[in-house]
Amino acid sequence: MKIMKVKGNHLVLSLVCLVLGFIMAFSYHLTQLEHESERTSLSDNQYKTTLALRNQLISQEEANRKLQKELRQKQASVTENEKSLAKEAQVFTNLAEDAEKYRMFLGKVKVTGKGVKITLTDGAYNPKEQNINSYLVHEHHVFKVINELYISGAAAVAINGQRLTSHSYINCEGPVITVDGVQYPAPFVITAIGDPEVLASSINLVGGVKDQLVNDNIIFTLEKESEIVLNPILGG
Amino acid sequence: MWLPVMGLIIGIILGLLTEIRIPEEYSNYLSIAVLAALDTLFGGIRAYLQNIYDEKVFVSGFFFNIILAASLAFLGVHLGVDLYLAAVFAFGVRLFQNIAVIRRILLTKWSTKKEKLEKS
Numbered sequence: 001m002k003i004m005k006v007k008g009n010h011l012v013l014s015l016v017c018l019v020l021g022f023i024m025a026f027s028y029h030l031t032q033l034e035h036e037s038e039r040t041s042l043s044d045n046q047y048k049t050t051l052a053l054r055n056q057l058i059s060q061e062e063a064n065r066k067l068q069k070e071l072r073q074k075q076a077s078v079t080e081n082e083k084s085l086a087k088e089a090q091v092f093t094n095l096a097e098d099a100e101k102y103r104m105f106l107g108k109v110k111v112t113g114k115g116v117k118i119t120l121t122d123g124a125y126n127p128k129e130q131n132i133n134s135y136l137v138h139e140h141h142v143f144k145v146i147n148e149l150y151i152s153g154a155a156a157v158a159i160n161g162q163r164l165t166s167h168s169y170i171n172c173e174g175p176v177i178t179v180d181g182v183q184y185p186a187p188f189v190i191t192a193i194g195d196p197e198v199l200a201s202s203i204n205l206v207g208g209v210k211d212q213l214v215n216d217n218i219i220f221t222l223e224k225e226s227e228i229v230l231n232p233i234l235g236g
Numbered sequence: 237m238w239l240p241v242m243g244l245i246i247g248i249i250l251g252l253l254t255e256i257r258i259p260e261e262y263s264n265y266l267s268i269a270v271l272a273a274l275d276t277l278f279g280g281i282r283a284y285l286q287n288i289y290d291e292k293v294f295v296s297g298f299f300f301n302i303i304l305a306a307s308l309a310f311l312g313v314h315l316g317v318d319l320y321l322a323a324v325f326a327f328g329v330r331l332f333q334n335i336a337v338i339r340r341i342l343l344t345k346w347s348t349k350k351e352k353l354e355k356s
Contacts, residue, residue: 012291014243016298020273021244023302025251027266034263 104156107163107233111156113193115228116200118145121187123217135217137186139172145190146170148209152202154192156230160184161191163233180233187219196224264313265306268323272301275327278334285341 104111120142123135142159149157157164159179171178176185192199200222204210213220258266276298283289305323312319 010239012295014240016243016277016295017240018243018247018250019298019302020277021247022251023247023266023270023273025248026254026256027251027263027270029252029254030258030263030266 107165112229114196115193116196117223117225118190119221121219139170139177144209149192154194156193158191158230191228265309268305268309268320269302271327272305275331276301282334282337
């Protein structure tokens with residue numbers, strides 16, 4: 001009985017000692033680990049390397065910022081260049097369009113469009129008239145028609161298919177009319193590109209060109225055409 | 237007699253070998269527990285030397301003090317009051333008192349032994 005009691009006593013004591021030893025050792029171990037981690041985190045060498053790395057990082061960031069600024073400036077200049085290029089392109093397009101338009105006006109290219117076709121034919125022989133000139137188409141008749149057409153907004157005019165330009169000349173040489181050195185006999189077909197309504201109404205004005213021509217015994221016909229094709233000037 | 241010593245050694249080995257990581261804020265509780273354990277141990281030794289040793293009181297005091305100290309520290313941390321300082325103070329004072337008492341008892345025992353030896 002006594003032995004059992006002593007043994008139990010020792011068992012309890014050893015349990016207490018075990019717990020104590022465990023707690024103490026664990027605490028010691030933990031503190032040691034903490035110290036170690038502190039030492040490693042605050043060691044001189046590491047501090048130095050950390051500082052160096054941090055400085056490097058800062059310098060890198062500064063460089064980055066500088067480069068970014070530069071990039072932004074470059075991008076702005078690129079945008080500007082692009083804008084000016086776009087503007088230039090637009091100018092060139094406008095110029096090309098203008099050139100095309102001027103070429104059309106000058107008769108360098110074929111042009112098509114709505115317009116009118118006027119035919120002037122010599123009058124029928126009239127025995128009462130002694131003077132043959134009174135029923136022939138003269139160049140001033142042609143002039144009148146052409147001028148009237150130009151005034152009322154014709155973009156292009158041709159006589160018997162030959163385009164007229166700003167320096168064209170029309171001569172009367174007996175029974176034929178010379179347009180820029182090419183001779184054409186009657187009847188004369190004058191084609192003009194423009195608004196057909198406007199052109200026709202201006203020609204048909206009462207007391208206007210048509211009436212004057214008809215008074216001069218000229219057979220005058222006017223047709224509105226939906227499409228007139230004018231060829232470029234030969235040798236132009 | 238060798239059984240408690242072996243228990244202590246096994247406990248130390250276990251404590252050194254365990255790889256359990258507890259958060260840093262709980263290491264305070266552990267140190268308080270160590271203090272409480274030491275206090276109870278020295279109290280037990282003193283009681284034994286004064287012949288008023290009671291096993292039940294010792295064992296219950298050992299575990300209860302550890303848990304109480306740890307929970308007090310825990311409560312203090314959560315209340316924002318450094319209650320673990322109170323535990324440290326109380327246990328520290330008692331530790332010193334106990335050690336002083338043990339020292340005196342041992343001294344008187346030693347001197348009486350010496351006297352006995354001289355007499356005989």
